[in-house]
Every structure is written in C-alpha cells, then in structure tokens.
Amino acid sequence: MADSPRQQSLPVTLPGAATSPGEGLPGLPSELRTDVEAALTEALLAERERSSFLSEASRALAGSLNLSRTIARTLHLLVPRFTDDARVVLVTGRSARVSLLRADGESHGLDPVVLPSIPSDVEHVLRSGRHLRAGTALHLPLVARGTAFGTVTLRTAPEDEGALAVLEELVGRAALALDAARLYGERSSVASVLQASLRPPRLPAVPGVRLAARYRAALEHSELGGDFYDVHGAGDDWTVVVGDVCGKGVEAAVLTGQSRQSVRTAGLVDRDPARVLALLNDVLVGSEIDPGKFVTAVAARLRPLAAGGLRVDLASAGHPFPLHLGPGGVRAVPVTGIVAGAFPGAAYDRQTLVLAPGETLLLLTDGVLEARGRDGDFGEERLQRLLDQLARRPGGRHPDAVVDTVLEGVLTHLDGRPHDDIALLALQAGDGA
Structure with missing residues (x-):
C-alpha cells in the first residue's frame, strides 16, 4: 500500500549506531556536513583528552596518603597546564599552610609556609564555598565531607569554559585526596602518640638481678599488641609482671595500658603478687573501657638475698607456667589461678621460689607455645628441649641468651606465618653483695 502524506517514511538513526561523527546527518549540504563532522570530531577528541587527563590525575592523587606528596602532585597537575603559578592553601584553626609551585623552572617552592592568619581571599572562599575571581587570579575551594578546608589559587586562570570545567573537576578530586x-x-599522629605511651618499657637496673626481655607484636610493622611486660620497684623489692590481654591491635593495646598501670598502682600499696593480681582483677571487672575482656598474667616479687641468689614470690592468673633454668636443665613452676577480669572478688595463691646465683626464670606468653608452623604448634615439648640444651651450655642461662634463643626458635618455626603477640622476660639471680 502506498504511503499517505501523513505516513511518509523518515530516516531514523538509533543511539550508538553512527560509526563516524557525521554519520546520520543526511540531507545537509556537503560543505555544511563537512563542517559539522569536523566540529563533532573536535568535540569527541576534546572529551577523550579531558577524560584521559582526569583519569590519570585521579590515579596520581590516589597513589599516596602522604600529605606533602599529595600537595606536590596537585600542584604539578595544575602547573603548567592551567597556570604558571599555583598555590594550595590548607587551613587549620586560624593558621594557613601555603604550598607554591611556579613554572619558571627556578623557584619550585614546594616546602610549605605557615601563615599565622588566614588571607582574606581564602577566608571569603571558605565561608562561601564558591570560587572567587580577584583580578586575574582564581581561588577555588577545597571541599570534602561538606566542609571547605582550603583553597587552590591560580595567579592567572584560563578563560575557556571547557578548561575551567576540567579545572573545577580536578580541584574537586584533589580535595578528596x-x-x-x-x-x-591525623590518625597516624594519634597512633604514634598511643604507640609511644604503650610500647614495652625499657628495663630498669635491678640490684642483684640480670634482666632481658623481647617483644614481637602480631601485627606487622606495629609495636602495639595485647602482650605486655613491666618491671618496677625500688631498693631490694621489685615487681615483675608478664601478661596477655584478650584480643589484638589497638583495642588490645589500650587494655594493655590499663592493665600495666593497674599493676603499677597495686605495687605501690602491696608488692605481694597475689594481691597485685587480685587488684588487677577488680579493676578489669569494673572497667567501662572494654567490659568483658580478660587478662592472663604472671606476677613475681623479687628480693635479692644478701648471700647471693634471689627470692621470687609468684602468682598466676591463668598464665603459662614460668620455666626455671638450672644446672640440671629446665623445669616448669606450676603456679595456677583464674584469669583476671572474669569474676569479681577472685583470689590468688602465692608460691615462693629461691633461685641460686646463675639460675634463671623465664616468663612468657602463649604466643610462644601457640606459634603455628608447618608441623603444628611450637608447644611445650619443643620449648623444653630447646631450653634444656641451652641451660647446659656455658653462659646459656644468661637472660639475653635465653630470650634471643627462644624468639629465634619460634620465628624459625613460624617460617613467615602469621602469629600471635609474643612476650618474653628472663631474670637471673646474681652473686650477691
């Protein structure tokens, strides 16, 4: 049937069907069609270049969480593509940190200058959240999480609308980075302060006693963990504690700090290790910081004997047994008790051990025994054999030799596998006055 005047067929081009910029433009004069094709081609190329630049910029900005490096990358993306002089201004409180880059090849001043007050143009942009032109300069806000926290300033800004659109998109991405x-x-700074306050303390000099300790956190590149040790006291009366807090990482480290401080406080009142652990238990049971967490620990009271040797009073809160290294080898000291923090009003028993001069006591956490290697846990038997051999060697009972040998043995057994926190503390009786 013939088409009626209202039913004439019209050419239709479906979206995405064109294979060239000018395809789908029938009926145009050839000269006009050529001009349109050229304009479309130019627009497509410009869009492709814009997308490619912004993608590369995003990769560059996302490549580091170091603030100075991110500022430098932002400036290098701006200069010389958009301007010959760019500045990044970051505001903290009432001060401003200004970083500058120029394209003259001479003065690439990336080291920031801190101004005691915020420049008025910057303050205006921060308040409004919108860009500001001041003569030939252009100030653009850095906005993230709904807040303007700085500006990007170009001494001379492009006039082309397309270039300005790309610039604004770039600054938006830079703001997020x-x-x-x-x-x-900021978080790293807080973590560093926390780490410095919670890292294992330096061992004091205790009269009549040789000490050595080693610590290895479960998290790689961290000194924070759930195992801890501490030595404190004065004169001829000292307290030693080695403990293991439930959990790992920063949360465990905070509880570690609380536990260590509780032990120190208890030692000011009473150095009896059974009373020290009872007070630690009461503190943990009533804690609002991390209720329900528990701690295993062994506490020891050290009192050097005038004739040589060392009296050691021991108490344990569910902790691995201390190991006594003497001339005949190694034996475990079976001191037991309930974990601290589990039940209110827990009481602990005390045992007394006398170390002869040259004998050593090793306190450790279960990260040693439970270190998982190819053929299972490191375990008590493997540790016993290692220390048995060491105890019979000349100088083998020296505290440094003991902790280093055990730690090396555990790490060899692990062969690079993940592990729990590990703490070791060895104390050796001296020869007396």
Whole structure:
C-alpha cells in the first residue's frame, strides 16, 4: 500500500549506531556536513583528552596518603597546564599552610609556609564555598565531607569554559585526596602518640638481678599488641609482671595500658603478687573501657638475698607456667589461678621460689607455645628441649641468651606465618653483695 502524506517514511538513526561523527546527518549540504563532522570530531577528541587527563590525575592523587606528596602532585597537575603559578592553601584553626609551585623552572617552592592568619581571599572562599575571581587570579575551594578546608589559587586562570570545567573537576578530586591524606596524617599522629605511651618499657637496673626481655607484636610493622611486660620497684623489692590481654591491635593495646598501670598502682600499696593480681582483677571487672575482656598474667616479687641468689614470690592468673633454668636443665613452676577480669572478688595463691646465683626464670606468653608452623604448634615439648640444651651450655642461662634463643626458635618455626603477640622476660639471680 502506498504511503499517505501523513505516513511518509523518515530516516531514523538509533543511539550508538553512527560509526563516524557525521554519520546520520543526511540531507545537509556537503560543505555544511563537512563542517559539522569536523566540529563533532573536535568535540569527541576534546572529551577523550579531558577524560584521559582526569583519569590519570585521579590515579596520581590516589597513589599516596602522604600529605606533602599529595600537595606536590596537585600542584604539578595544575602547573603548567592551567597556570604558571599555583598555590594550595590548607587551613587549620586560624593558621594557613601555603604550598607554591611556579613554572619558571627556578623557584619550585614546594616546602610549605605557615601563615599565622588566614588571607582574606581564602577566608571569603571558605565561608562561601564558591570560587572567587580577584583580578586575574582564581581561588577555588577545597571541599570534602561538606566542609571547605582550603583553597587552590591560580595567579592567572584560563578563560575557556571547557578548561575551567576540567579545572573545577580536578580541584574537586584533589580535595578528596588531600582530605584523605590529612585524615590519615591525623590518625597516624594519634597512633604514634598511643604507640609511644604503650610500647614495652625499657628495663630498669635491678640490684642483684640480670634482666632481658623481647617483644614481637602480631601485627606487622606495629609495636602495639595485647602482650605486655613491666618491671618496677625500688631498693631490694621489685615487681615483675608478664601478661596477655584478650584480643589484638589497638583495642588490645589500650587494655594493655590499663592493665600495666593497674599493676603499677597495686605495687605501690602491696608488692605481694597475689594481691597485685587480685587488684588487677577488680579493676578489669569494673572497667567501662572494654567490659568483658580478660587478662592472663604472671606476677613475681623479687628480693635479692644478701648471700647471693634471689627470692621470687609468684602468682598466676591463668598464665603459662614460668620455666626455671638450672644446672640440671629446665623445669616448669606450676603456679595456677583464674584469669583476671572474669569474676569479681577472685583470689590468688602465692608460691615462693629461691633461685641460686646463675639460675634463671623465664616468663612468657602463649604466643610462644601457640606459634603455628608447618608441623603444628611450637608447644611445650619443643620449648623444653630447646631450653634444656641451652641451660647446659656455658653462659646459656644468661637472660639475653635465653630470650634471643627462644624468639629465634619460634620465628624459625613460624617460617613467615602469621602469629600471635609474643612476650618474653628472663631474670637471673646474681652473686650477691
């Protein structure tokens, strides 16, 4: 049937069907069609270049959480593509950190300058959250999480609308990267302070006693963990504690700090290790920081004897047995008790051990015994054999030799596998006055 005047067929081009910029433009004069094709080709190429630049910029900005490096990358993306002089201004409180890059090849001043007050143009942009032109300069806000925290300033800004659109998109992406770097830096600073306050303390000099300790956290590149040791006291009366907090990482480290401080406080009142652990238990049971967490620990009271040797009073809160290294080899000291923090009002028993001069007591956490290697846990038997051989060697009972040998044996057994926190403390009786 013939088409009626209202039913004439019209050419239709489906989206995505064109194979060239000008295809789908029938009926246009050839010269006009050529011009349109050229304009479309130019627009497609410009869009492709824009997308490629922004993708590369995003990769560069996402490549580091170091604030100075992220600022430098931002400036190098701006200069010389958009301007010959760019600045990144980050505001903290009432001060401003200014980083500058110029394209003259001479003064690439990436080292920041801290201003005691915020420049008025920057303050205006921070308040409004919108860009500001001041003569030939352009200030653009850095906004992340709904807050303007700085600006990007170009001494001379492009006039082309397309270039300005790309610039605004770039600054938006830079803002997210800079905010992430600032947040990471702040958290790293807090973590460093926490780490410094909680890292294992330096061992004091205890009269009549030789001491050595080693610590290895479960988390790689961290000194924070759930195992701890401490030695404190004065004169001829000292307290030693080795403990293991439930959990790993920063959360365990916070509880570790609380436990260590509780033990120190208890030692000011009463150095009896059974009373020290009872007070630690009461503190943990009533804790609002991390209720329900528990701690295993062994506490020892050291009192050197005038004739040589060392009296050691021991108490344990569910902790691995101390190991006594003497001339005849190694034996476990079976001191037991309930874990601290589990039940209110827990009481602990005390045992007394006398170390002859040259004899050594090793305190350790279960990270040693439970270190998992190819053929199972490191275990008590393997540790016993290792220390038995060591105890019979000349100088083998020296505290440094004991802790180093055990740690090396455990790490060899692990062969690079993940492990729990590990703490070792060895004490050796001296020869007396």
